Amino acid sequence: MSQSIMSQSILQTLSVHLGTAFSAINLPAEYGRVTISDKSAPFQCNGAMAAAKLAKKSPRDIAALIVQRLAGNTDIALAEIAGPGFINLTPSDILLKSRIDDLAVDARVGAIKADVLEKIVVDFGGANVAKPMHVGHLRSAVIGEALKRLLRFRGHTVIGDVHLGDWGLQMGHLISELQEEQPDLIYFDAGVKNGYPEDSPVTMTDMSRLYPQASAKSKNDPERLKKSQIATAELQAGRPGYRALLEHFIRVSIEYLKKGYGELGVEYDLWKGEASVDPLIGGMIDAMKAQGITEESDGALIIPVDDNYDMEKRKGIPPVMLRARTGAVLYHTTDLATLLDRKNEINPDLILYVVDQRQATHFEQVFRAAVKAGWYKRTQLEHLGFGTVNGKDGKPFTTRAGGVLKLSDLTEMMRTAAAERLEKSGIGQDFGSVERADIANKVGMAALKFADLQNQRTTNYVFDVERFVSFEGKTGPYLLYAAVRIKSLLRKASKAGVEPGEIIPLHQAEQRLVLTLDGFNRALASAEAKRMPHILCDHVYTLAQAFSKFYADCPVLADDVPNDLKSSRLALAALTLRQLELGLNLLGIETPERM
RNA sequence: GGUCCCGUAGCUCAGGUGGAUAGAGCGCAAGAUUCCUAAUCUUGAGGCCGGUGGUUCGAGUCCACCCGGGAUCACCA
Incomplete structure (x- = not known):
């Protein structure tokens, strides 16, 4: 399936529009590069300031010309000049809608393949014959x-x-x-x-x-x-x-x-x-x-x-x-x-x-x-290279007795903690013992792996067992929990006869979720370029956060929600689940059906 | 001594290719569940981004020099 540049991402689409606008006033299109913004709008373009010298005009004048050019563009709801010449950009509902429609029918949920495909050997593991696996192999x-x-x-x-x-x-x-x-x-x-x-x-x-x-x-x-x-x-x-x-x-x-x-x-x-x-x-x-x-x-x-x-x-x-x-x-x-x-x-x-x-x-x-x-x-x-796993004292991790911690003991520790947490929540009581063990295993491994992968690869990190098994905040179990809630929602919807339908993102939490979903490919490409899995970790975590916010703000199956809105939100949730599970899978993290 | 890595909130860490008022999580303070799983969500306090110079309209980010921490430096793997 060929993908036009226009549909690669919302950010890409906006960059093309801004680039065209810069070209139109005889400036290099590169100045039109759009970036994510944490300010008043979701995106911004800073090219006007960079172009000032070349254009021999003030940044604000350039920005004004660009914004003029963008008038009437159906992909842009709002283009505002701020400060010395920032152009803040809000994508239109039309663009959001068109992008989410593309994502909904894409088996890869927005992820496109690398430009140049290579044959790559990954040499990893580092295990030795005759030696037990220990924390250093993790x-x-x-x-x-x-x-x-x-x-x-x-x-x-x-x-x-x-x-x-x-x-x-x-x-x-x-x-x-x-x-x-x-x-x-x-x-x-x-x-x-x-x-x-x-x-x-x-x-x-x-x-x-x-x-x-x-x-x-x-x-x-x-x-x-x-x-x-x-x-x-x-x-x-x-x-x-x-x-x-x-x-x-x-x-x-x-x-x-x-x-x-x-x-x-x-x-x-x-x-x-x-x-x-x-x-x-x-x-x-x-x-x-x-x-x-x-x-x-x-x-x-x-x-x-x-x-x-x-x-x-x-x-x-x-x-x-x-x-x-x-x-x-x-x-x-x-x-x-x-x-x-x-x-x-x-x-x-x-x-x-x-x-x-x-x-x-x-x-x-x-x-x-x-x-x-x-x-x-x-x-x-x-x-x-990657950093060492250290204890709280900042020195390479050891057991209390000062010995090497076996990997099997470590994984067992995580499983036990997960099982205890499951029991404490009282949710899994009607599950069979096999399923409970399976959930405990998946939760424990997710906690362990995510805790490791979310750190930037090259630095040492502190292995704090208590923190790891707390399972709250930026952890593997948080991600699984988000996925499991969606699965539960889908089951309930199916029982109630609600079908996923056309996605119409209107609520702020819905739009934010769409924008987050849109960032998947960017995260993957960047993680590849830098060989840094923590960039993907960041994405799936942001996605789970955006979903949790949506889930809290936007009821799906409640009685007073109109049918087409139910279907829209259900489809958005289902799409989120697909991307979340895909991202987790790439990190080597498996999701249970419920927890 | 040579080389490499690191120094950002009380703690653990991000910081997308130089942009506005530097972000998360934990912890702390306050709040939210008649409703889809509260392993959740909301709000708040908390920072001379190790230091000093330099480049730039603009530096946590680039350059130089310091300070502090870590790793490593031929017959182990």
């Missing part, structure tokens, strides 16, 4: 999923990849610690080359015990650390027993992670990891050497990425470490091999990494090396 999963859905909805081809951490020292820790506990396992018999059992020798619980155990021992015991390092090197060199173990570790972990991510509504297209690109590393390093972009330094193989780097003074960006003195391959190397793999297998236009802001330097290094190798342009690679 943001990458939630933000990454939202971006993935947003970009896909905007028309792009999007591939989500979890990119598991399964190749480093942690694997050596795990293998060597398992050997200390169960030295007789067949995997440790260097003479055996194949025919290993199909069932894993360890469970997820075992692994989450073994790893910290080994890590703790190694901290104070260089000999123990050495064992892990040797195991790592042997694994990477391809020792069959260790590779067989790794496969078990990965399989068991993925099964566990799928559950954990599933709880958050997070899904991946690819479950690749560092280990999966191992076969590329040898050839990649040879090719890089042949290109002449590598150097030997202190026994390690590096790629300098900053001409002004000075190791003594710690100035500039350190080089990429392709291979350590020990011969082991590092984080840099696997990330580069992954970039090569993606180039070969997917050839994406853009790769987005949704990873902790603290790794900014790492990505800058890797990206520069990938550019040096000629695989990508710098603009094709973006690190979308």
Whole structure:
């Protein structure tokens, strides 16, 4: 379906009119750009002041000429000059009506696709093999999923990849610690080359015990650390027993992670990891050497990425470490091999990494090396960093005991709080236990995700459990509540035989709701451009607010409301629900039928 | 020391590409339900936008320099 510029949005339509008016007095149409206003009218144009110098006229004179040109325009109810030359604009009822008619029949409720459609890899999640998911994994999963859905909805081809951490020292820790506990396992018999059992020798619980155990021992015991390092090197060199173990570790972990991510509504297209690109590393390093972009330094193989780097003074960006003195391959190397793999297998236009802001330097290094190798342009690679989740003390979030908070404990906390709130309100008493649990889950997850996503991505935020479970104000449950009220209204209307009809926005609250609905596409486009889900959060919240106001001011099914008004308001409510649920879905938030 | 991020209401945060009297939520004060879910709505108090200069008709927004907080800086991932 092709959409004319005129119907893209009310704001766009007004901009075209103002642009035409500026052109008519021989000034660039760009000065006609209209913006949202929080003053006396819903929109304003500030171009008269900007144009003053060029036109050699006073801003107010220019504004007067523009306003003259707009006289008789059926899309504009009122154009007023204010202050030094602001033009305040009120759209006409005709324009509101025509726009809401367009939205009502649009399956995407006003959202149009991006101009340029790209193939995009979103690398998010950041989970590691053998480690339980904890609070630190929350943001990458939630933000990454939202971006993935947003970009896909905007028309792009999007591939989500979890990119598991399964190749480093942690694997050596795990293998060597398992050997200390169960030295007789067949995997440790260097003479055996194949025919290993199909069932894993360890469970997820075992692994989450073994790893910290080994890590703790190694901290104070260089000999123990050495064992892990040797195991790592042997694994990477391809020792069959260790590779067989790794496969078990990965399989068991993925099964566990799928559950954990599933709880958050997070899904991946690819479950690749560092280990999966191992076969590329040898050839990649040879090719890089042949290109002449590598150097030997202190026994390690590096790629300098900053001409002004000075190791003594710690100035500039350190080089990429392709291979350590020990011969082991590092984080840099696997990330580069992954970039090569993606180039070969997917050839994406853009790769987005949704990873902790603290790794900014790492990505800058890797990206520069990938550019040096000629695989990508710098603009094709973006690190979308995010801040840490902090406790009330401003330090990264921990449990009361000071330990790491498991993600499953966190989600359980949210569900319990939601269930309690449900009980307290006394509404869900006639619901079955299955539905109550489902509602508690959706409310809890909505609270958790919205609390995370509404923060600007790049900054740290404070995780305040009490605030999160309060469920009032700018929260996920507020949004669900708005949606659920509409659903309830629709059910009641259907019972009463009231059909949605033509929308005629007359009441101030109705008009405000229409103007808010009109902003959906703008929010989506802006959220995409900045890769910032909180812009979409802002929109759905404003929408829920505008609806709540409408709901309080404009009775729909009351006896004294005329039939056509009932139908109009019902249709407006139904339209609001469609956009609200769509927006929430893009944020990864599900709506219950009632709550 | 180098690089990056941050500093806006008592608290947690927005601020659409430089515009008028800087906005939300929580908290505080006061109010609203004969009527579609009060997890709601309305009203109010609360600000030298870290500081000083600069660019501009106009700066929370752009530039420079300070002050304060955080992250990170080659063989962990």
